[in-house]
Amino acid sequence: ETGVTQTPRHLVMGMTNKKSLKCEQHLGHNAMYWYKQSAKKPLELMFVYNFKEQTENNSVPSRFSPECPNSSHLFLHLHTLQPEDSALYLCASSQGRLGGSVDEQYFGPGTRLTVT
């Protein structure tokens, strides 16, 4: 596997279910991110992890719970979601700024989540 992988690619869940999204990066990066893309809206940053430590929580509801056990893996645990949480969830990773240059983020293909 290369790049950033995400599983599952599609997920349908009821409002009372608990599920988890998984992301794995094979790039040796130090930072990982969760983004949400709803219909007709821009990608929104949810969480940032740097060297396994959460450095940003963009006012995300507690029904979304991230976990970063190491720099290569990132999870998003979901529970008691609402239909408006249906969206494309994208994971990304980056090396971090080196010498002041731009910190390119590499994205996975996303998980299309539908909450019924």
Add this chain to the structure above:
Amino acid sequence: DQQVKQNSPSLSVQEGRISILNCDYTNSMFDYFLWYKKYPAEGPTFLISISSIKDKNEDGRFTVFLNKSAKHLSLHIVPSQPGDSAVYFCAASTHVSYNTDKLIFGTGTRLQVFP
């Protein structure tokens, strides 16, 4: 309030011609601007970036221009090819920690290049 705006949801260009995608921003503290391309069923892929201290950056067929006084940037693709058909996202970058950035995205412009 959206800090990064792409006001054209779609653009159609003939193969071989120039494609110009536009982006406006409101926060003068952004220090980098990036363009990403996204094909269906794939994640966005990085295309080109520009530092806020530059006004132009070129990479092959892709050139990004930055007008700081107007808070406007544009991506030029010359010549356009059918494989360039995708959704293009403009993003602006700020620090969230000592070495990681927060990207703020526009809503995207769908480019279609026809023969």
